[in-house]
Amino acid sequence: MDLFSKVLENPKAYQFEVETLGSCLIDSPVRIQEFLTEGSRCVLTLDVDQLSQTHEKFGVMPSFEFAGPHRKIFHDPAWSRAAIVTCGGLCPGLNHVIKGVVEILTFDYGIKTIYGIRYGYRGFIPRLGQPPLLLDPEVVDTIHEKGGTILGSSRGAQDTGEIVDTLIRMNINLLFCIGGDGTLRGASEISDECRKRRLGVSVIGIPKTIDNDLNFVGRTFGFETAIAETTPVIQSAHTEAKGVSNGIGLVKLMGRDSGFIATYASLAHPVVNFCLIPELDFTLTGESGLLSALQRRFKSGKDHCVIVVAEGAGQKLIQDEPERRDASGNILKKDIGEFLRREIQTFFDGLGVETSVKYFDPSYSIRSVPARGTDAIRCYLLARHAVHAAMAGRTNCVVGSPHNNNHSYCLIPIPLATRERQKVDLRSDLWKAVVDATCQLHYFSNGAEKNRMG
Amino acid sequence: MDLFSKVLENPKAYQFEVETLGSCLIDSPVRIQEFLTEGSRCVLTLDVDQLSQTHEKFGVMPSFEFAGPHRKIFHDPAWSRAAIVTCGGLCPGLNHVIKGVVEILTFDYGIKTIYGIRYGYRGFIPRLGQPPLLLDPEVVDTIHEKGGTILGSSRGAQDTGEIVDTLIRMNINLLFCIGGDGTLRGASEISDECRKRRLGVSVIGIPKTIDNDLNFVGRTFGFETAIAETTPVIQSAHTEAKGVSNGIGLVKLMGRDSGFIATYASLAHPVVNFCLIPELDFTLTGESGLLSALQRRFKSGKDHCVIVVAEGAGQKLIQDEPERRDASGNILKKDIGEFLRREIQTFFDGLGVETSVKYFDPSYSIRSVPARGTDAIRCYLLARHAVHAAMAGRTNCVVGSPHNNNHSYCLIPIPLATRERQKVDLRSDLWKAVVDATCQLHYFSNGAEKNRMG
Amino acid sequence: MDLFSKVLENPKAYQFEVETLGSCLIDSPVRIQEFLTEGSRCVLTLDVDQLSQTHEKFGVMPSFEFAGPHRKIFHDPAWSRAAIVTCGGLCPGLNHVIKGVVEILTFDYGIKTIYGIRYGYRGFIPRLGQPPLLLDPEVVDTIHEKGGTILGSSRGAQDTGEIVDTLIRMNINLLFCIGGDGTLRGASEISDECRKRRLGVSVIGIPKTIDNDLNFVGRTFGFETAIAETTPVIQSAHTEAKGVSNGIGLVKLMGRDSGFIATYASLAHPVVNFCLIPELDFTLTGESGLLSALQRRFKSGKDHCVIVVAEGAGQKLIQDEPERRDASGNILKKDIGEFLRREIQTFFDGLGVETSVKYFDPSYSIRSVPARGTDAIRCYLLARHAVHAAMAGRTNCVVGSPHNNNHSYCLIPIPLATRERQKVDLRSDLWKAVVDATCQLHYFSNGAEKNRMG
């Protein structure tokens, strides 16, 4: 059962309220006609029955605080100093988010000191990192046109105490952490540590997960661009597959635990014939295995095949494998893409069926471009709302749009958003659409499931 | 006040229920684990307070019927014949929608006779149009890779009676109308006429409006792609503007009554300095006019400028103009883009300030590409839901996602969706973001409004 | 008869030798294994018979000096100061050329003072222009990724004497002029004036003409990119044309006197049905006019049409037209694209044939992108050779590759290169290929010319 359903079953067991540092007493300098109505909240579910039932049963309608500019704020802009840090792998739009945060801090709130922490959380640890960049609108003017992050990034956690020491030393009261669930958990710990030390620091997360695996934040920035970026590679896989007799184009996409990218990419490109994701249980061999399914497809007269596989799919298959080492004794990485490439080729070679598996691993290419079009707007709006939330003294929360809508950005407590990973629901209409578009069930089931082929 | 607010004030004055042709008695042939829960509905507003207050005041929670596959359907697939028609201007994704409708009709419901009506509603009028195409999955296999519509399109209404005559003659009981508000009103009239004649025809609209001006249907297909397509042209406008001293890049975008494309394009590309939309009242001359604003910008040391203008912006300015005719006596079209180009150039020439206005009119280029990435998925999901709705005997409704979410597609009565145009709300955070990103208020107001520049 | 043929008829009447400032006595600091062999020259024609006959008849083989690094140079790097100026309209690759010149001057020759003249030749006139930029490898590091020119450009000549005064005042002995034939003629005059004043200034032209109308310099930078950039617009024109009944997509491309871009774009995109260039004589009305040709095409069952027209085509047609003025008395520009759009629409409206002409004017978009791929290499190689030529004391010459080959860059005296415009030869196999690919002769000639349709 996914987190959404669990919450609906017992909303009282979950924390929907965002932490605040204190009362908002300062007039906001933002020039705007309409500030956020204080206390306005966004429903968790759109379903009328679910809303009514939950309300009846628990006397409460599970909901999130809307994000937006507050008429009164907590931090005094004149005394505020901000820091921005980017962590984890690259993602389209990182620079656009950085630009947005810097611009809103500067233009809307008049904050003059903004640090860009270098190479992730390690930039907070003096002995490890490089000194921060000083950011202003001039520095970030055109960075949105480039992929990557001007701050650099790194993986892995750092000592929370040391990070907070640095925040104190640098006199930072506004911290923006751009990253995925590890990063956000780190941000939450920083927020906790600040509270313990009675520091008035707002720690706001901006969700960056190209896997789309965070709960309640809607579509995160970069995801839409990443899907669009799969177009040329899937087209190439299709062309290569059709270029030889029984050709197979095999494309590995991102998705360690959640197969959203593979799912959406398959749906966006109806040339995909098999979509394999972590949520889907499949075997390689046997009557209902992938190899037999491929064989059936070729026998049915289709002389090419395009397979999309998420990096986290079929891990069971690889674990069963004996460990592989190279001559130097190094353990060879267990990679589902390389594994499938080899096994499929070997299988058909063994059958004497000519085939050629062309393998594509485009992840770095997909994630290192700038955000495009409406995705770029998402970056900018997330940044705006993060700044507004920080200035209003919110902390330990992440900005998102539970219903994926430009007018429904909310603040979600980090512990709730990162409680577990969001996954593709195999019973959803979304997955049904993939099954329809690929016809894969037909081949897996030997036609027993006639899906689309009846 | 926009339609959304009006509805919230008095929901009882509006019709939320979708017409149905009769009871659903036939078992659906769709193979799926989870059918739609009958009667499940989607809230109109996400705001907890609005929901509560409306509920208290009117005893009702305004909501839409969720779209999705029904366990029982109305039309017998074995006896069903479908027709698809595309009307109005091109839009990214038309072919993808057509492909989706054909595939779901065929694979999910086993319907074998599907007509593609040629060149819009006139394809229903034998003396005007060409005979319909016969569509099947083979015919539509790769059409999604091309822009435009394989059916062709045309503008303008045709006689409703004649259209229904043709439906009868061709024995069509499922009609899919892909178009904007004019097309949908036409669809509504066809549905009415069918009811009068006691014909069991489902008429389902699939909303196509690159202007995004329909209510309650969320983002329509093609919009996202159109925004992405503005990138090269806005970059070129920026480059050309910077290429000469005091250069001006002027880009006219679509948006006859609603400036969403100009708004989003400006937000996605922070190089835009002025965004002019139909909803915004602006003058050309005078202290707070556009010309003075441009002059102020150049005087402030910025030696270039990018202006985005929606085609429907500033109509008041052109109406005031004397009618222009060419030597043959033809009335010259009043075009805000050409008008601004000429007026700006003349103004600065008159001042002896060297400038060069480079004018871009990319509308045809933007709308004639195929849908990309997540936008392509939108096409496919809209098509699926349109077919499910039709098979369940719904009629006179349009498919949409009021909250712009892949799991909240709904059916909206056409009269409600087309009651008035959706517009950009100048008090919204969205427009505030544009004002921030462009800094245009600063120049319009001679710095009185210090927006972002204080 | 084109210049090439004229030269072959009487080579002695033309000047092939490049002016030099004096003997090359200084050791080149360039580190390279193979310097240019002094005196090595490149043949004018590739044709064995032409070579033999010319040699026999005139005792000379018309040829150009090869470009390349010289072992001995004229200018002392330690005393040298360079200036770069970009003139005329934008063209892909301008920044890449600037970068190349700066890098070779710096890295190969150790020259430290390099001025970037602002906004064309007017940057040399103190009362008109802005002060020059100081250029170094840091400044130009990533400029090649952007279209346009970081220096800015302008059109029109300036007083040669004043320009030379500025060269003297700024102590510049190396001048790189990037522009088309007007710019190069200006460069030639500067060179002449320097010689008159006995100044040792090398004036080297780098040919920038997106129209490809300079003689003997081969394909100029930007042309290849421009052709590639026509792809989306011609595809859109095709899609729009097919989107309505008898639709016409009309694309105006650059080419004031020489139709190379229209020719190449038509050849690269076999969806083009008519290619109209300045070199081609065509009429609008009458049996063999364009309107009848279009009519024939529609009658033959083809229900759409794509027309590519160079901006300089059919000028005769517009000159015959009465002058058009707008209501304010301004003369309306005679624009062949707008003219054709109106005349074609009017013609078919008059016939009662439904059509819709969609007009595309993409010139600014095509020319404002950065150079791509092999075209980017051309920029860099042209820049290298320009610097080598300048250091070796060559002047009043332009760099080019008469045979369009990366190993045959030559120096061509500017007076020869700009003597007349290069044009598309209607008797060439290139134009025959266009006629074949478009089939336009078939429609123009009412099938009398059966080209490709017999």
Place this chain on the structure above:
Amino acid sequence: MDLFSKVLENPKAYQFEVETLGSCLIDSPVRIQEFLTEGSRCVLTLDVDQLSQTHEKFGVMPSFEFAGPHRKIFHDPAWSRAAIVTCGGLCPGLNHVIKGVVEILTFDYGIKTIYGIRYGYRGFIPRLGQPPLLLDPEVVDTIHEKGGTILGSSRGAQDTGEIVDTLIRMNINLLFCIGGDGTLRGASEISDECRKRRLGVSVIGIPKTIDNDLNFVGRTFGFETAIAETTPVIQSAHTEAKGVSNGIGLVKLMGRDSGFIATYASLAHPVVNFCLIPELDFTLTGESGLLSALQRRFKSGKDHCVIVVAEGAGQKLIQDEPERRDASGNILKKDIGEFLRREIQTFFDGLGVETSVKYFDPSYSIRSVPARGTDAIRCYLLARHAVHAAMAGRTNCVVGSPHNNNHSYCLIPIPLATRERQKVDLRSDLWKAVVDATCQLHYFSNGAEKNRMG
């Protein structure tokens, strides 16, 4: 010494004359003003001195027959039947070439029977292949918009006798072989076998080698597009490299024996820091090895690095390696890209220097797109000239443009073109440009070679 130089030293030892099947007695049906002048030839070298010296020494000017339409032809169109075959790996433009051949055969010569042989030469062997496609202008109308080959391809030779048997059985007298040097050698053998059997079959090669390794044919189709396609991947490598501290982007490009693609891609993208090609001798370890060079770069303060490596580079390094096997005993492929990735990562890990090597292997993506812009024109012109040559009874030759010029297409005897591979000349100005643009010599030589850095 390269083949070009060898030929100049002793032209008489090489065969420049193209084989012909017999006298051309039939009037060409091509409608054109200017046919090729019979006997006109194109010089081998552009250098005046080389031409004179060779002429003096050998009494001959080494030259190739110009390609073009002949006034008299050998094959009677009414009796002619053609076949087209595509072999080897994919390459941009294959479909465009096929389209061109079909169109010229049909429209210019009125030939009605054109076979598309499936999946390379094996399509000629009945027991192995699928039956041929019948091609006509309708079938090939839009294929140029897709990458790959509609015919399919395969690698490897087939029995020449069996192929000729099939030609006889199918009554084919015009054979077009599109492929690289292996394919062309196969074509040459087919031509020889036909001659032996006294069959009047014209066998014409159209050179397809994305590696650009054929002699005298100039730039082959697809190369230009391939270079342009490296842009996004090299940009991504650069972005990824800059995204982490001491990041390294490693891109493997095609080029088994000749490093042209790596060379051109490095030159087109000045972000490349090291370009490694088969022609370049380099070591991994030691003072002047790649690892030390990288270390020097990082120590010099540059905290990222982009490396482009041709697949055939550094083979010596891999051969020295002990054979590697996986757990199943399979020999692991020796892949210079994977090898460098591992070695570099291991090296810096060993030093305790944090780095992250991001590896890109985009070959399939680069070669599976359609040809673009001027490259598309090359496809069409090659196809035209191949057809003209075939109709004029030429055989055992390949079409090319020795000087890479649209007006100098020639016919080159296959044995000469495939005699040895064309390679990058490390003493050329082209390679010098790469060394300059990358500064790699500076790091390899520990600054002893100061190239560009002095």
